[in-house]
Amino acid sequence: MEKREQMYEGKAKKVFATDDPALCIVSYKDDATAFNGLKKGTIRGKGVVNNRMSNYLMKLLEAEGVPTHLVEELNDRETLVKRVQIVPLEVIIRNVAAGSFSKRVGCPEGTPLACTVLEYCYKDDDLGDPMVNDSHILAMQWATKEELDTIAKLTYKVNDVLKAFFKNVNIDLIDFKIEFGRLPDGTIVLADEISPDTCRIWDSTTHEKLDKDRFRRDLGNVEDAYEEMMRRIFG
Ligand code: TMP
DSSP, rough: OOOOEEEEESSEEEEEEESTTEEEEEEEEEEETTTTTTTEETTTTHHHHHHHHHHHHHHHHHHHHOOOEEEESSSSSSEEEEEEEEEEEEEEEEEOOHHHHHHHHHHHHOOOOEEEEEEEEEOOOGOOOOOOOOOHHHHHTTTHHHHHHHHHHHHHHHHHHHHHHHHHTTTTEEEEEEEEOOOTTEEEEEEEETTTTTTEEEEEOOOOOOOOHHHHTTOOOOOHHHHHHHHHHHH
């Protein structure tokens, strides 16, 4: 397998073609942004943490029956993945009130929720990733009814697996964002990443934030939080 030209550069990752049209290489950067790119910075070592943590969690999810894009970790920052067409949705699960949910409904961060919340945002930077509902998605044909049913079912499964995993390392999974892709045969698979960039993860005992909110909100010890997550997962 041979690395070829860069296909795409996002805020936190680059994607490269390979000599196999069905595969590409994702390369994780230390760049961090927030508020739709308004705030920019660097989190030293983040690319390594996110690559290794995301791959670890995707392997765990595969073993629990969630199909993913993961093929093989190549090195500290690079991973071979199946080439997919990304469904243009950010799929968000909330177990506890925080972030934009707390703001929207006027509920303090950390408030337990009576049931799990599932949200969708349309992936479009120019529009600021607006929240949309099922009928918006079907009306705009961003996904079919069947695909959306699969996405919702898989997302709840991801939540069950990740919540239990994090609980074992004394962390509460407050909320997270995931993305899905379509394989050439139409199969929906989990894509993108699962990392402190895309989850809210709080220490169960101290409620200390161990995620990108430390960067978004200038809480300090940003690198330490990513390193701590690495230690909790890999020892
Ligand atoms: P929110 O409370 O800001 O809507 O964020 C919900 C979850 O989604 C949180 O775990 C952080 C994650 N997230 C991303 O992964 N990318 C984003 O661009 C945003 C805004 C949130």
